[in-house]
Amino acid sequence: MLNLRFIQENPELVIEKLKKKNFDASAIVEQINDLYKKKNETQVQADQYKSEMNTLSKEIGQLFREGKQEEANHTKARTSELKENIKNLDEEFAKIDEQVFDLQVQLPNLPADIVPAGKTPEDNKEVKAAGEMPVLGDNKLPHWELAEKYDLIDFELGVKLTGAGFPVYKGKGARLQRALINFFLDEARDAGYLEIQPPLVVNEDSGFGTGQLPDKEGQMYHVTEDNLYLIPTAEVPVTNLYRDVILDAKQLPVKNTAYSACFRREAGSYGKDVRGLNRLHQFDKVEVVQVAHPDKSYDILDQMVAHVESLVTKLGLPYRILRLCGGDMSFTAALTYDFEVFSAAQEKWLEVSSVSNFESFQANRLKLRFREEGQKKPQIAHTLNGSALALPRIVAALLENYQTADGIKVPDVLVPYCGFDMID
Incomplete structure (x- = not known):
């Protein structure tokens, strides 16, 4: 199985080398990179949710201590919402990883440079x-x-x-x-x-x-x-x-x-x-x-x-x-x-x-x-x-x-x- 980071960092090289095995890897490589682009974008959103949740979690205790129970409960509800959002994103991450893996295993090994070109x-x-x-x-x-x-x-x-x-x-x-x-x-x-x-x-x-x-x-x-x-x-x-x-x-x-x-x-x-x-x-x-x-x-x-x-x-x-x-x-x-x-x-x-x-x-x-x-x-x-x-x-x-x-x-x-x- 080809290294995933190598595929992401060298998409053109992977596609070109696999041509020698008469394998068109362009669609698979493009899908892998598109999925990881989507995952990275989703990760940014997940990090924002986690940062907000950490901040709110610290505020909740302070609000209760100050007797602001209604505001504290409202903030607590927001953290529950954030937890659900993060859970959904984790499931999305797992789904993307599974899709990438299914694509990754379809790619043959890269031929060595001295492998002659040919089909038969x-x-x-x-x-x-x-x-x-x-x-x-x-x-x-x-x-x-x-x-x-x-x-x-x-x-x-x-x-x-x-x-x-x-x-x-x-x-x-x-x-x-x-x-x-x-x-x-x-x-x-x-x-x-x-x-x-x-x-x-x-x-x-x-x-x-x-x-x-x-x-x-x-x-x-x-x-x-x-x-x-x-x-x-x-x-x-x-x-x-x-x-x-x-x-x-x-x-x-x-x-x-x-x-x-x-x-x-x-x-x-x-x-x-x-x-x-x-x-x-x-x-x-x-x-x-x-x-x-x-x-x-x-x-x-x-x-x-x-x-x-x-x-x-x-x-x-x-x-x-x-x-x-x-x-x-x-x-x-x-x-x-x-x-x-x-x-x-x-x-x-x-x-x-x-x-x-x-x-x-x-x-x-x-x-x-x-x-x-x-x-x-x-x-x-x-x-x-x-x-x-x-x-x-x-x-x-x-x-x-x-x-x-x-x-x-x-x-x-x-x-x-x-x-x-x-x-x-």
């Missing part, structure tokens, strides 16, 4: 590409056919149990999933992240804190009777660990990692581009989250990008890193880097990670602050998160890129976790 994924900027492209023969198979051939994943059984987008992993397919989760968690712990096992459902306050609500409620599974939401990513519960918390500056950066199942409705997703593991309603992911000092958050973003890069490198997958354009960024992010790996059988790039700096946007919603030594007033922290990594498309790329005439080779780094080096 085609406008994203490639900042790096690496890894050796696999050369497969004419008999190459897409991962959904490999999964059936080697009895790794049963998509139809998932449809029977739940519906499309809920696959069942079997045998070595299930073991490969578990191996990847453990590998990603171990790598995160080695990088200094504290492992968390969070709940898979959260309340409205948690969804609001990280910006999923009210922006993405249509994409989240809602447990209506209990008013709880299935998490779309472990970012939500893990970041909310620090809601309404004041940290000591010496504790920063706070580094957490978590594995979780993730649930996304992905309404309207269909067609060949979402076949197999390309887009699911339930999938596994390891997330890394940091709470950082504002002066260091962009250095930390670079470190998180390097961490994700090390994972895809160790898996031996060709990859590219994209800096997302304004139109392809999330509501909450100030800067996002996407990782894509190349799927050799499908001959396409698959997104496997997003790493983002939210600056103070989430922390302002969360009231997540830190205090410097010797300072009384706490400051708003910065939050960051990244997928490290999401499993479905990693599995798709591994199955396709490592297929051979004899079976599917397991990357060396995963063999100790899998207990086998070949799927055949």
